[in-house]
Amino acid sequence: MKKIKKILQKGIHLLYGVEIDKIEFQATRKDFEGDITIVVFSFLKTIKGNPVEIGNNLGSYLVENVDEVVNFNVVKGFLNLVFSDTYFLTNFSEIYTSENFGFVSTTGDNKSVMVEYSSPNTNKPLHLGHIRNNLLGYSVAEIIKASGKKVYKTQIINDRGIHICKSMLAWQRYGNNETPENTGLKGDKLVGNYYVRFDQEYKKEILNLIANGYTEDEAKKQAPILLEAQQMLIKWEAGDSEVVKLWKNMNQWVYDGFEQTYKNLGVDFDKNYYESETYLLGKDVVANGLESGIFFKKEDSSVWIDLTDEGLDEKIVLRSDGTAVYMTQDIGTAIQRIKDYTDVGGLVYTVGNEQDYHFKVLFLILKKLGYNWAENLYHLSYGMVDLPSGKMKSREGTVVDADDLLIDMTNTAREISEELGKLEGYTDGEKESLYKTIGLGALKYHILKVDPKKRILFDPAASIDFNGNTGPFIQYTYARIQSILRKADFDYSATINDISLHPKEKSVLKQLALFPEIIQLAASNFSPAIIANYTYDLVKEYNSFYQSVPILGCENLQEKIFRTQLSRQVSEVIKSAFQLLGIDVPERM
Secondary structure, eight states: OHHHHHHHHHHHHHHHSOOOOOOOEEOOOTTSSOSEEEEGGGGTTTSOSOHHHHHHHHHHHHHHHOTTEEEEEEETTEEEEEEOHHHHHHHHHHHHHSTTTTOOSOOSOOOEEEEEOOOOBTTSOOBHHHHHHHHHHHHHHHHHHHTTOOEEEEEEEBOOSHHHHHHHHHHHHHOTTOOHHHHOOOHHHHHHHHHHHHHHHHHHHHHHHHHTTOOHHHHHHHOHHHHHHHHHHHHHHTTOHHHHHHHHHHHHHHHHHHHHHHHHHTOOOSEEEEHHHHTTTTHHHHHHHHHTTSSEEOTTSOEEEEOGGGTOOEEEEEOTTSOBOHHHHHHHHHHHHHHHOTTEEEEEEEEEGGGHHHHHHHHHHHHHTTOGGGGGEEEEEEOOEEBTTBOOOTTTTOSOBHHHHHHHHHHHHHHHHHHHTOOTTOOHHHHHHHHHHHHHHHHHHHHHTSOTTSOEEOOHHHHSOSSSSSHHHHHHHHHHHHHHHHHOOSOOOSOOOSOOOOHHHHHHHHHHHTHHHHHHHHHHHTOHHHHHHHHHHHHHHHHHHHHHSOSTTOSSHHHHHHHHHHHHHHHHHHHHHHHHTTOOOOSOO
């Protein structure tokens, strides 16, 4: 495109005596012959005349002056250029011999990016909503890394507060010294059970108080179990040894449980931050901002910032009793992270769209405080995950547990695979590994192929379909190509530069060549969906090629070598793209 642009500008000057700065390129529509299209209409402001005639003149000039352009056609105001087979073969040779095609080792920009995701509470296990969060955050981190930047993966664990005390109090009252060891339960599930138990007992006490003449609002505030939990929080903040010991024990149970889920999900972190260590951060920043006039104090001594000039409202940053709010903590944590990792130039926060306003305020406050890096903060806002059965509620224990879902996906993959019955010669261990690869791949692809901003209706059965835009369909194409490569009993390493290309081969080559650009696009948009849907389009093009021309059965050795190489490169790009989505590909299927 750069070469064509340069020569076309020269041609326009020679033919029409005018200078054109901008040349608009498009992909050629599939129903026309051509490999790239130039929009002639955009020249009509500068060049007076018939767009078809102008297109024909420019097309002839390019054929004469650009070796790679061998033909053209004009449809209304669109000039479709046809490239030579030699161009495609040379381009493919570069792709085929490049290491980690599409991945950039470094952009030369020494500023790294920190991606925050997961950030769970330690009062319950991870659920379906956390799965979307983890998959998005992990994938975005991997994509940014592939685009040439250094990346740090982090989470902030919400390990303090009234909700944590609710689980602790319920365990104290009703736990009978249950532990993960003596119950066989994962620690996060055990603690989550007591969070649900607290809510059940709390509701009973509310009804009891209402029956004794309290209003509903009074009953909610005066329920003894809630008052006791509030008292426990005060003791924790004061460093009461018994409360802190119980808090450490129960949190460790949860961390051990989370670790198992993260491992099964295939995500990891470089650094964990804990709210118990960060909740006081930011108070000094607020005090300094108060002195410099960025914040102001109200009559009750609470501290606020006025953002009405920016189209937002007033926001509290410190309570009247001097205690921090979430905003205070987030200001302090952001600043602390830049101190901990001095090369970080930007932060990506993977948090649901119900927090959109919070992050607008946070980013604006950090800019007002004078932090230049605040320009490079991004809220990776995503929609909720819905189920056919409706909304999830942690307190009532009606969430879809992440561990259970992973097991269900493996089981569904097992049922479907056994029905299709193509697993002769597999050991039981190989089968189980394959079911997990298919099940987890289906889940991840189903979630990541959707634009992050959109809500998802998650249907497990529909996600494990071996046809259509699904993980298993793409995995199956990869496995099919591996089968071709295993059967290739000839040396296919030679460089091929003198064959006539089939239109289906050219379609695959064009799709392959887009991969580096797609990685950069996905990184700049923080969108794994761009990678997922590109991979599906590549697989569709490959399968159309596979159905149209013989590969190993090709009589011409040069063509057979090229088609085998092309198949191998498609499988490499599938594998690389799925690696960015955190999805494994099976060698056999």
